[in-house]
Amino acid sequence: MAKIAMLGSGFIAGFYTQALQAYRNRDEVIVVYGRDEKNLQRFSTQYQVPNFSTDMAETINAYDVDLVVVGLPNHLHLEAIRLCAEAGKGVLCTKPLGRNAGEAKEILGIVEKAGIFHGYLEDLAYTPKTLKALESVQNGAIGKVTWARSRETHPGPHSDWFWNIELAGGGAIVDLACHCIEIGRNYIGKDIRPVEVMCWADTLVKPIAAEDNAIGLVKYATGAIAQFEVSWSFRGGLDLRDEVAGTDGTLWINNFLRTGFDMFSAPGRGGYVSEKAETESGWIFPVGDENIELGYLHMFRDMINCFETGQAPMETFYDGYVVNAIMDACYASVKSKQWEPVELSVWRGKEKVEPIMELKDYNDQYYLVKEEKLPDGSIKTILKDKVTGEFKQEHMFS
Numbered sequence: 001m002a003k004i005a006m007l008g009s010g011f012i013a014g015f016y017t018q019a020l021q022a023y024r025n026r027d028e029v030i031v032v033y034g035r036d037e038k039n040l041q042r043f044s045t046q047y048q049v050p051n052f053s054t055d056m057a058e059t060i061n062a063y064d065v066d067l068v069v070v071g072l073p074n075h076l077h078l079e080a081i082r083l084c085a086e087a088g089k090g091v092l093c094t095k096p097l098g099r100n101a102g103e104a105k106e107i108l109g110i111v112e113k114a115g116i117f118h119g120y121l122e123d124l125a126y127t128p129k130t131l132k133a134l135e136s137v138q139n140g141a142i143g144k145v146t147w148a149r150s151r152e153t154h155p156g157p158h159s160d161w162f163w164n165i166e167l168a169g170g171g172a173i174v175d176l177a178c179h180c181i182e183i184g185r186n187y188i189g190k191d192i193r194p195v196e197v198m199c200w201a202d203t204l205v206k207p208i209a210a211e212d213n214a215i216g217l218v219k220y221a222t223g224a225i226a227q228f229e230v231s232w233s234f235r236g237g238l239d240l241r242d243e244v245a246g247t248d249g250t251l252w253i254n255n256f257l258r259t260g261f262d263m264f265s266a267p268g269r270g271g272y273v274s275e276k277a278e279t280e281s282g283w284i285f286p287v288g289d290e291n292i293e294l295g296y297l298h299m300f301r302d303m304i305n306c307f308e309t310g311q312a313p314m315e316t317f318y319d320g321y322v323v324n325a326i327m328d329a330c331y332a333s334v335k336s337k338q339w340e341p342v343e344l345s346v347w348r349g350k351e352k353v354e355p356i357m358e359l360k361d362y363n364d365q366y367y368l369v370k371e372e373k374l375p376d377g378s379i380k381t382i383l384k385d386k387v388t389g390e391f392k393q394e395h396m397f398s
Helices: 011-023 037-047 056-061 074-087 101-114 128-138 172-188 296-309 317-336
Strands: 003-007 028-033 051-053 067-070 090-094 118-121 145-153 194-202 213-220 225-231 239-246 249-256 263-265 282-284 366-373 379-385 391-396
Touching (some): 003 011, 011 037, 011 067, 028 037, 037 051, 051 056, 074 101, 118 296, 118 317, 128 239, 128 249, 145 172, 172 225, 172 239, 172 317, 213 317
Parallel strands (some): 003 067, 028 051, 145 225
Antiparallel strands (some): 145 239, 213 225, 263 282, 366 379, 379 391
C-alpha cells in the first residue's frame, strides 16, 4: 500500500485523488497540502483525507509518506520536487514538468541525482483508446507512422494562475500543447528525435499577455510530422481528438466531447455534465467516468505499480523535459516565423534512423507506386521504372 501526499487542493488534485481512491483501494492519500486553509478543510472533508497542512515541507516529511503527487501551479513544481528529493520521496508531477526546458532539465537533474522514483503525469497518453491505439501502432497495424495530429481545445482554464504568463510560463501551448506533443511522440516513437518546429500562435480573444490559440508542426528524424491544434477560446466544451496516418493504415480517435453519449434535455440535466462543459441543457455530452476516459485510472495504475516494483513508468520526467524543449522551439518559431530547431542537450533515443519511405518491388523492372480498384471494377496500377525513373500505368479489366 502506498501512502500518498497530495500537493495541491485545486481542480487537478481533486481528479487525482478521486482516481487514486476509487480504483486502487490499497493506496491512500493521507495528507493534502495547500495555501488556503478553508479550501484544505473542504478538500479534506470531500475526499476523506485525514490530514492537511499549509506547510509543504511538513506535508512531505511528517506523515510517513511514501510517494508525493505534485498537483500545483507550474511555478511551484521546482520547489516541490526539490523538497521531495531532499526527503528521498518518490514523486509524480502534473504536466508540464517545467515552465521551460531549462527548468525541466533542472528538475530532471534533481531527481536523477537523488535517485528517487519519478513519473510524469501525462494523463492523455493513458486514455483507454490511446493505449489500445498505441499497442496497434507498435504491433505494425498501420505501418510506419507518417503523420500524427492531436487537438485539445476548450473555453479556457479554471484557475487564475493559468492566465498569468509569469506563473504559467506561457498560454495555450504550455497548458494544452504539452498533451498533444507527447501524444504525437508516443505514436511516432519516443526514441525518434524531434528535430525542428514550425508554430503559429496568437492572442485572439482573451485579455492576456500569453497566446490563447496555436497550431504547430513538429518534424521528427524519420521525416514524420506531429501536428497540434490548441485553443483557449473554443466554444462548446472540451474537444480531444487524435488522428494517426501510417504507410498501411489510419487511426481516428475522439476521446472527449463526442464519445457516443449524447443527451438532449430541455429543462437541463441538473448538475455537472463533464469537464469544461458550457451548458447543461439542449444537446449535451455527458461522460460515463471521466477518471477512466481522461486516462487517470490507467496512469496511476502504471505509476504506482512501477513505484512498487522499481521499474520506470511509461511517462518519466525525461519525457517531460523533451516536451518542454519542443515547446521552447514552438515559442521561438512564433517569434521568428521560421522553422526552429529543437534543442536537446540530453538525448536518450536513437542517433540514426531509417527514413519512412520504402521502395516496394512490383517485379524485377518496376517499383509499385499505387494500386487502385476503380468504380467499374477494373484495377489500375501505377509503376516506376527502377532504372529510368519513368512512370507507367497498367489497367486490368475483369
